[in-house]
Amino acid sequence: MNSENIEEDFIERTLKSQEDTRLEFKQKITSKRKIAKTIAAMANALGGTILIGISDQKRVVxxxxxxxxxxxxxxxxxxxxxxxxxxxxxxxxxDPNPSPYEEVEKLILKVNITKSKEGPISYLSTDGSLKKYKREGDQSKLIV
Known part of the structure; x- marks a missing residue:
């Protein structure tokens, strides 16, 4: 089995999964701050994977x-x-079922985040303060 088939199998399996502590779907990145918060939260938990190019409804766009x-x-x-x-x-x-106006081949970006071994990673918030978040379920929760 070549690596392309392995990755397609990974996507097929992942599309059957729910977002959780280690998995996040993003259609695209619309805010650097929001994605940074998710990255920091995942690194402060178990690490994880963000798949960009997949909607919350699990449609590969x-x-x-x-x-x-x-x-x-x-x-x-x-x-x-x-x-x-x-x-x-x-x-x-x-895409096994593309709509008439869509390409058959689509690209997804897989972001693998390693669990932080150097202590918590802070997120630089809009007010300039450093806050620490941790991934719990499919949410980024503030660590108090």
């Missing part, structure tokens, strides 16, 4: 992976203190 990678990496650098350890990879996925 596809994305421009370079644009989304830039958003993730720049958000991590700007708003996570210290930045979380993460890797990104592009996944090609063939």
């Amino acid at each position: 596809g994305i421009d992976p370079e644009e989304e990678r830039y958003m993730v990496e720049s958000a991590n650098a700007a708003y996570c203190v210290p930045p979380a350890q993460l890797t990104t990879e592009e996944i090609r996925w063939e």
Whole structure:
């Protein structure tokens, strides 16, 4: 089985899953601050995976992976203190039922976030303060 098939199998299995402590679906990144908060919260819990290009309704919509990678990496650098350890990879996925106006092949960005071993990662909030969040279920909860 080649790596492309392995990744397609991973997406098929994941589409049957619910968002939880270690899994988040994003259609696209609309806010660097919001994605940074999710990254920090996952790193402060068990680590996790964010799949960009999949809606909350679990529909693969596809994305421009370079644009989304830039958003993730720049958000991590700007708003996570210290930045979380993460890797990104592009996944090609063939839609078995594309609508007439959609491409058959879609791209998804898989963001793998490592659990922080150096202590909690802070999130730089809009008021300039550093706050710590931890992923609980499918939410980022403030650590008091």
